[in-house]
Amino acid sequence: MRRLSAHERALWARVAASVKPLPGKRAPEMPVAAIAVPAAPAAPKAKPPSRPAPTSALAKPAVPPPKVAKPHPLGAPLDGTWDRQISRGRLFPDRVIDLHGHTVVDAHATLSSAILANDGTRVILVVTGKGRPDRPARIRAELMHWLERPDLRSQVASLRAAHPRHGGGGAFYIILRRAK
Template sequence: MAARRLGPDEEALWARVRATVRAMPGRKAAAPSPERLPLPAPATGMTVAGVPTPPPSHARREPGHTLDGGWDRRLASGVVAPDRTIDLHGHTLASAHAALEMGLGQALMHGDRVILLITGKPPRPESQRPHARGAIRAAIPDWLRLSAFSGAIAAVRNAHPRHGGAGALYVVLRRRR
């Protein structure tokens, strides 16, 4: 991936970030240089980790929220067989986000229509202990909305119990035209 120069405001922001970075105990490390940071959005046709980027018309459209009644009934009854499964169990937030982006890109490249996104169940409301469970599930709506592939998403629905129920989502992609 090609590097680009930072603008003055980005350079100032990067300096503030560098000032807050501390090495872990017993380690000697320097903050990564801005040249090693990924570009915010590669140009059309470039690939990120082997996944093609969508054309600009798809880049900033919001994921859709509606499907026709037939789709919703089939998803709710669990008769739709997902074309691809993306399992985010065992990931950190950063690696889950990267796996989601890569999976969406691959699904689009292969013409898949329905993705089963396994996130894990959110914490129960009665749970009293402090924990970080459900962090990936909570981040999914933002990740999908801000994704480079958001314009290719027709809808996101809760999965049927046979596909994971509360621990999974269906991501329905738009048909290719």
């Protein structure tokens, strides 16, 4: 057996102060410093039947916080048809933009011109690359920031990770809004 540390004694004192003894019983007078905790349990004991925990003024009922729907980062979410097509590998892009080997500035200009072209394209596959631990993918890191800009955000309906056949973690589908 070992003695309780100062932190453990203070914690025990707070717990003991919050507990009321059963009716007809009184709390045992035990000095806090003399309480010892076994170093390792000898054998598992039978679990007593569960009873509801006593409520006290300090204990508050655990109420989960209400779930608040997060707004989709790029406009309203798409219907399930899009996600099913993507997950099954049946979504085929209208245009493919491979940004490997581009500078960040050149990649941004290429992507912006493709999105703003208004040529009837609905799905653009953007291949950014996954990066490596020694050389992170800077274009991939900047992609979300570019799409959040006001000039491009109004054109983009959604951004989704690409299916493995189209590049997986190193590529994205940009789904454009329908032209009005």
